[in-house]
Amino acid sequence: MKIWVNGGLSEAEDARVSVLDHGLTVGDGVFETVKVAAGRPFALTRHLDRLTRSARGLGLPDPDLDEVRRAIGAVVAANPAELARLRITYTGGVSPLGSDRGEDGPGLVVALGGTSRRPDSTAVITVPWTRNERGALAGLKTTSYAENVVALARARERGASEALFANTVGQLCEGTGSNVFVVLDGEIHTPPVASGCLAGITRALAVEWTGAVESDLPFDVLERADEIFLTSTLRDVQAVHRADGRELPDAPGPVTAKAMRTFDERSGDDLDP
Numbered sequence: 001m002k003i004w005v006n007g008g009l010s011e012a013e014d015a016r017v018s019v020l021d022h023g024l025t026v027g028d029g030v031f032e033t034v035k036v037a038a039g040r041p042f043a044l045t046r047h048l049d050r051l052t053r054s055a056r057g058l059g060l061p062d063p064d065l066d067e068v069r070r071a072i073g074a075v076v077a078a079n080p081a082e083l084a085r086l087r088i089t090y091t092g093g094v095s096p097l098g099s100d101r102g103e104d105g106p107g108l109v110v111a112l113g114g115t116s117r118r119p120d121s122t123a124v125i126t127v128p129w130t131r132n133e134r135g136a137l138a139g140l141k142t143t144s145y146a147e148n149v150v151a152l153a154r155a156r157e158r159g160a161s162e163a164l165f166a167n168t169v170g171q172l173c174e175g176t177g178s179n180v181f182v183v184l185d186g187e188i189h190t191p192p193v194a195s196g197c198l199a200g201i202t203r204a205l206a207v208e209w210t211g212a213v214e215s216d217l218p219f220d221v222l223e224r225a226d227e228i229f230l231t232s233t234l235r236d237v238q239a240v241h242r243a244d245g246r247e248l249p250d251a252p253g254p255v256t257a258k259a260m261r262t263f264d265e266r267s268g269d270d271l272d273p
Contacts, residue, residue, distance in 0.1 A: 002078040004071040004110040009078060021107055023091030026099055027144035029107075030054035033233045034086040036112065039076055041086060042233075044069075045272050046201045050141065055090060057140040060106055063090050071110040081114040085234060089143065118235050120260070121251040123160040123242035124175070126222065127151045131165045131173045133196030141198055148176035160242070162230060166219040167196045178235060179203035181212060183227035183255045188212035202231040202263075205273060209266050210259045222246070227253035229260075237263045 003015040010016075023029030032047045041047075048065050055063055068088060075086070089109040095102035129151060137144060151163035155176075164180055167173040174180060174197035181190045190207065192214040193199050206212060222228060228240035228248065237260045239252030252260060266273070 004075050006107055009074055018094045020094045021091055022095040023143050029091030029143035032088045035233050036084040036086050040271055043201050054140045075110045075112050079112045084112050085115045086112045121239040121241040124162045124164055124240050125155050125158050125160045125244055127163045131167045131196040133167045138196045152176045170219055171195050172217040172219050173197050178230040178232040181229050182221055182225035189215040206231050209262050227256045229256045
């Protein structure tokens with residue numbers, strides 16, 4: 001594997017960032033995960049736009065998107081794979097120990113690893129921790145991901161692939177790395193960005209392509225929804241067949257199945273929607 005680190009490609013075993021990089025010491029960084037199929041990134045423009053929004057939200061300089069695109073092209077060419085996860089990480093760069101940033105400028109790492117298509121359905125759990133919809137990082141895709149690591153580890157322990165959070169006012173919010181949709185009386189609903197959830201790229205496309213409604217939803221909607229599904233870069237649209245102890249044995253249900261087909265068709269027609 002070859003990885004782009006701060007200006008050029010390196011073999012994985014030689015790829016290095018400073019131990020004083022602010023992304024490592026205090027989580028001062030942002031990132032994007034992009035699906036790459038047969039060497040072609042999907043929805044790259046939307047991902048780079050969000051990378052810039054997240055950087056601005058942290059007060060980082062705008063990333064040089066021409067450089068990011070060069071890095072992506074080099075990494076994809078150097079690491080051929082049928083289906084892959086491309087990770088773009090943009091950090092505060094080398095800085096003093098503590099929360100103040102240094103003067104060396106930001107860091108950029110682009111890496112790619114092969115992956116496999118997800119199953120059509122999965123299990124999820126709910127967790128007692130909440131998203132802070134009014135926090136400084138709300139809606140930003142940052143490298144401060146430890147909360148997600150803890151929640152996802154609990155999900156794995158319970159035979160699930162995702163953990164779902166409420167926000168501080170008890171509304172359904174999001175997963176550790178996904179957005180959540182529910183079907184109520186044949187209509188698709190998903191929490192609004194104001195709930196504190198990430199403005200997912202796949203989420204936005206699913207809303208646009210399926211006519212889903214953004215709604216404030218109580219957390220216990222998961223106990224009565226007719227269907228539940230997740231969206232993310234590598235899940236695309238994925239049905240939920242178990243939420244905590246509740247089984248949804250017919251997953252994917254008819255509405256979810258249609259959403260899955262629609263997403264596959266529309267994303268296949270346009271690689272940069």
